[in-house]
């Protein structure tokens with residue numbers, strides 16, 4: 232077992248209590264209503280694989296070979312068809328407008344250069360497509376936010392501030408816990424939202 236495989240095993244052990252508890256509900260919500268051509272970014276060890284809708288055609292990427300190996304075993308165990316590709320989300324090996332949905336969970340706390348990564352996400356999305364992200368972010372609860380700033384700053388990022396800069400608009404946001412630490416985002420390309428807005432103005 233190499234260092235990458237050990238890292239992936241440790242990740243699963245660390246996440247196990249969460250996955251047995253709230254994780255199930257959060258991940259089921261993340262994948263609700265998704266179908267067609269789907270790209271999962273930062274698939275990790277495949278924690279989302281059991282929640283893939285059966286009619287979705289999923290391609291999943293990650294930079295970690297140990298993570299991808301575990302994800303492959305999970306896909307086989309759950310009998311889910313997924314194409315696993317080693318790729319960096321900042322430079323995706325897909326042509327423009329390939330996917331109906333791009334989905335990710337707990338990724339943008341760890342991606343270096345998140346803005347170029349989010350721009351890549353927008354590039355591979357079809358016109359009218361949707362980005363769905365489950366993220367832990369800076370909580371609404373001020374005391375908790377300050378505590379995280381001291382102890383675990385990567386848990387308290389203002390990830391939502393990145394979206395407009397990368398050309399993505401928040402269509403909907405849902406807090407999945409009482410302190411606003413874990414949130415689900417529905418995003419679309421800003422250019423499309425502007426076009427829709429202009430069309431609704433001229434129709435008046």
Ligand SMILES: C[S@@+](CC[C@H](N)C(=O)[O-])C[C@H]1O[C@@H](n2cnc3c(N)ncnc32)[C@H](O)[C@@H]1O
Pocket residue numbers: 272273274275276277278279292293294295298318319320321335336337338341342343
């Ligand atoms: C915190 S883990 C989350 C894994 C999984 N999405 C989950 O919900 O359990 C972050 C994952 O993102 C991957 N990752 C980080 N930066 C990446 C990048 N630039 N491109 C692709 N994957 C990346 C890491 O290898 C890791 O597997």
